[in-house]
Amino acid sequence: MAETILTPPLPDYSGPHQPGITDPVWPAKAPEGVDEAKYGALYAGQLERQRHLHVVTADVASRTCGELVDLLRTLTGFARHQMAKVPPKDTQRPYDEPVVTRRVTVAVGFGATLFTTIAGDDRFNLAARRPASLKVMPQIDGDDGFYPRDHATDLVILVSSDDYYVNEYIFGRLYYGSVHPDIRVRSVERGYARPDSREPSGFEDGITNPRDGSGPSSMHDFVYIRAEDGEPGWCTGGTYLAYRKIRRRMKHFFDLSPQAQEAVFGVDKKTGIRLEPHEAHAHAAKINPRRPNHRDLFDMDDLERRFLRRPYFFDDGLDGDGEELRGLHHLSFARNLGAQYEWPVLMWQTNPDFPEKGTGSDALYGPGGAANIGGGYYFMPAAATGTDHLGTGLGL
Structure with a gap:
């Protein structure tokens, strides 16, 4: 009897959140x-x-609130159209398996500079409506020649699909200004996904992700803002994105023995199960300590500080020294940027005295290891419904 083959799930195009x-x-x-x-x-x-991701960052050249509304309305319509398109049959070869969907999603996020520019200009009178935790990503230990302030942008557009050329087409429409002339693309990063979620060195990324409907708390409890969260009203149903492009220096890592590689991550490479005992500065222990019966000074359990990882990987060839440019686009989504993302990164991962004095920073970022080379903070508003556009509640 033949093995059952599961059809991959589809994006949720009609829900309250952006696909x-x-x-x-x-x-x-x-x-x-x-x-x-x-x-x-x-x-x-x-x-x-x-299978494929394009991270597009852009600035807004609009000068008035009316022009910004026109941009957001046009961008919303463009995203909806791209997600609703059906693969044309006349371009498919007669003996290939028919393509029914390319599972396209286009998710749009707002950067802190859309509300207040780096120079402090409240150009659209939006400063008072900025999401409570949204700011320019701070500099942290592990940044290698990356200065977040220099890379802060007004918009991020996450384009995902199962067809690389669909992503390229959507990016081209944005880049050449055919979507809207006031969208000024600053950068594009390209990534790919492995079905098993294993990152370039073979360890699974996102193994501790909260799941949807598989336990007492679904991933939505960790991701989407609720009315009682103290955010501006228009933020309900949205989420924060913390994006980092992380380079992995693979030659250095592969020079380690298999046991030493596992010690860096603190998990068994094949199963993902934590090593016991493990080094206190192992990656798993530093970013997700899981201390039993522990509540911190804000009365939060370690597991309450989880966030949703949506990793994609990149291979950008070789650098000027002939070393591989490989690593991952670390997309992290959180309902509370400070409590769920910045706390684990600043108080645990990069704190040399956690979990005990003298532990050191995350072993993954040790000499010659990982390095942050790009990224930013963004707010992803709720999906637009009816004739609304993304960010309608801003009151523009």
Whole structure:
């Protein structure tokens, strides 16, 4: 009897949140005829990312609120159109398996400079409506020639699909100004996803992600802002994006023994199970300590500080020294940027005295290891409904 082949889940195009953040996601319940134990361990509630990602950053050249509204309305319509398009049949070869969907998502985020420029200009009178935690990404230990202030942009546009050329087409429309002339593209980063989520050195990334509907708390509890969260009203249903482009110096890492590689991550490479005992500065221990029965001075448990990882990987060839330019685009989504993302990064991962004095920083960022070479903070508003556009609640 032939093995069952599961059709990948589709993005949620009609929900209250922008597609491409907590979806596509495998249903919590196993389909009929599928082994429930295997499905529960490997699929249920898990993100099933599209195969390709383009991270496009851009600034806004609009000068008035009316021009900004026109830009946002046009960009919203463009995103909707690209996600609704059906692959044309006349371009498919007659003996290939028909392509029914390329699972396209276009998610738009606002940077802090849209509300107040680096020079402090409240050009659109939006400073009072800025999301509570949104700011220019701070400099941290591990940044290598990357100065977040110099890379802060008004917009980020996450383009994901199963077809690289679809992503390129959408990027081209943005880059050449055919979507809207006031969108000035600053950069584009390209990434790819492995179905098993293993990063370039073979370890699984995002293994501790909260899942959707597979436990007492779904991933939505960690990701999307609620009315009671103390944010401006228009932020409800949105989420924060912390994006870092992380370079992995693979030659240095592969020179380590298999045991030393596992010690850096603090997990078994094949299974992802934590090593016991493990080094206090191992990556898993530093970014996700999981201390039992521990509540910090803000009365939060370690697991309450989780965020959703949506990793994609990159291979940009060789640098000037002939070394590989490889690593991952680390897309992290959180309901509370400070409590869920900055706390684990600043108080745990980069704190040399956590979990005890003299521990040192995350072993993954040791000499010659990982380095942050790009990124930024953004706010992803809720999906636009009806005739609304993204950010309608800003009151422009």
